[in-house]
Amino acid sequence: MVYFEKVTKIYSPTSTALEDVDFSIEPQEFISLVGQSGSGKTTLLKLLLAEEKPTSGKVFFESQDVHSLSKSELPHLRRRIGCVFQEFRLLPSKTAYENIAFAMEAAGKTDEDINENVSQVLEVVGLSDKSWHFPHELSGGEKQRVAIARAIVNQPDLIIADEPTGNLDPLNTREVIEILKKINEIGTTVLMATHNKDVVNSLGKRVVTIEKGKIIRDDKGGRYVI
Numbered sequence: 001m002v003y004f005e006k007v008t009k010i011y012s013p014t015s016t017a018l019e020d021v022d023f024s025i026e027p028q029e030f031i032s033l034v035g036q037s038g039s040g041k042t043t044l045l046k047l048l049l050a051e052e053k054p055t056s057g058k059v060f061f062e063s064q065d066v067h068s069l070s071k072s073e074l075p076h077l078r079r080r081i082g083c084v085f086q087e088f089r090l091l092p093s094k095t096a097y098e099n100i101a102f103a104m105e106a107a108g109k110t111d112e113d114i115n116e117n118v119s120q121v122l123e124v125v126g127l128s129d130k131s132w133h134f135p136h137e138l139s140g141g142e143k144q145r146v147a148i149a150r151a152i153v154n155q156p157d158l159i160i161a162d163e164p165t166g167n168l169d170p171l172n173t174r175e176v177i178e179i180l181k182k183i184n185e186i187g188t189t190v191l192m193a194t195h196n197k198d199v200v201n202s203l204g205k206r207v208v209t210i211e212k213g214k215i216i217r218d219d220k221g222g223r224y225v226i
Contacts, residue, residue, distance in 0.1 A: 001024075001025050001026055001027045001061070001062060001157070001158070001189060002024065002025040002048065002059075002060065002061055002158070002189075002191075003023075003024045003025075003058075003059070003060040004021050004022060004023040004024070004044070004047075004057070004058075004059055005022065005057050005058045005059070005060065006020055006021070006022060006056070006057040006058075007020070007021040007022075007023075007047065007054045007056070007057035007058070007059060008020055008021070008054060008055050008056045008057055009040075009043050009047065009052065009054050009055050009213075010055045016213050017040045017043040017213055018040045018043055018044060018047075018054075018213045018214075019212075019213045019214050020057075020214070021040075021044070021057070021213075021214070021215055022215070023044075023208065023215055023218075025158075025189060025191060026189075027157075027189055028184070028187055028188075028189055029189055029190075029205075029206060030180075030181070030184045030189075030190045030192070030203065030205040030206070031190070031191050031192065031205065031206045031207075031208055032192050032193075032194055032199075032200045032203060032205060032206070032207045032208070032222075032224070033045075033191060033192065033193040033194070033208050033210065034193075034194060034195070034200060034207060034208070034209050034210070034224050035209055035210035035211055036195075036211070037195075039210040039211055039212065039213070040210045040212075040213040040214075041162075041193040041210055042162065042193070043213075044210070045160055045162055045191075045193060047059050047066075048061070048066065048081070048160070048191075049066075049078060049081060049083070049160070050066045050067060050069065050074055050077065050078075053067050054067065061077060061080070061081075061158075064077070079107055079154055079156065080156050080157045080158065081156055081157070081158045081159075081160060082150075082151030082152050082154070082156040082158070082159045082160070082188075083151055083159075083160050083161075083162070084144070084147050084148050084151050084159065084160070084161040084162070084164045085147070085162050085163070085164070086162060086163040086164065086166035086167055087167065088135070088140075088143045088144060088146075088147050088167075089147065090135045090143055090146060090147060090150075091135075092134065092135050092136065093134075094134070095131065095132045095133060095134055096122065096127060096130055096131055096132070096133055096134075096135075096138065096142075096146045096149075097118055097122070097131040097132060099135075099146055099150055100118045100121060100122070100146065100149050100150045100153050101114050101118050102150075103150045103151075103153055103154060104117060104118065104153055104154060107154050109154075117153050118149075118153060119131075121149040121150075121152055121153045122149055124149065124152070124179070124182070124183075125145040125146070125148055125149045125179055126145065126175075126179075127142060127145055127146065127149070130142060130146075139172070140167055140168055140169075140172060141168055141169075141171070141172025141175055141176065144164060144165075144167075144168060144172070144176050145175070145176065145179065148164075148176070148179055148180070148183075152183055152188065156188065157188065157189060158188070158189045158190075158191065159180070159183060159188055159189070159190045159191070160191050160192075160193075161180060161190065161191070161192040161193070161194075162192075162193045163193060163194055163195065164176055164180070164192065164194070165177065165194065165196055165199060166194075166195070166196075173196065173199065177199055177202070177203070180192065181203070197224040200222075200223065200224040201223050201224055204221055205221070205222075206218070206219065206220050206221070206222060207219050207222030207223065207224060209224075209225070
């Protein structure tokens with residue numbers, strides 16, 4: 001599904017973010033991408049989203065080299081990848097429902113599809129009763145669940161979750177991880193970058209470890225062992 005082929009990313013003579021990375025993701029996998037701050041995790045995600053270009057090597061989404069896409073083709077790729085971030089990135093002037101609907105409007109969906117799908121994903125994340133609440137009326141965990149609903153509403157093939165529990169307490173962390181597991185179980189691939197050892201170890205899923213820009217470990221049913 002996703003392939004990194006001998007990918008190197010050099011920002012400056014003294015800053016190499018990734019070095020000769022070979023890495024693949026199969027459909028319906030749940031992968032934890034782990035490593036210390038500055039190890040290259042975020043650069044890897046940005047390369048997959050074509051927000052950065054590799055210095056050498058190629059990144060493929062299915063059979064498509066993502067960095068050969070034109071500006072007009074990139075939105076189609078990005079609609080197939082849902083993103084969840086540590087800082088939520090909700091629009092403060094829009095309700096939970098409107099934040100999610102906005103993602104569908106941007107993809108050109110009809111009002112009928114929006115009404116149906118937004119209601120469905122709010123139910124999936126357990127927030128049907130908070131549809132018309134604004135972000136400032138929601139807890140941190142609820143905000144992240146809205147962000148997850150927004151990421152999945154266009155039915156992407158892959159979810160990228162970049163430190164999705166970084167701002168959450170243990171209870172909300174468990175709830176968010178359970179939602180990501182549920183999304184994965186119904187067929188969506190999940191790539192999660194995280195520092196949370198307890199989360200990684202509780203999943204029992206594949207763990208890919210990056211250190212100083214290199215993949216040093218890739219365990220199918222792994223643990224966080226840095």
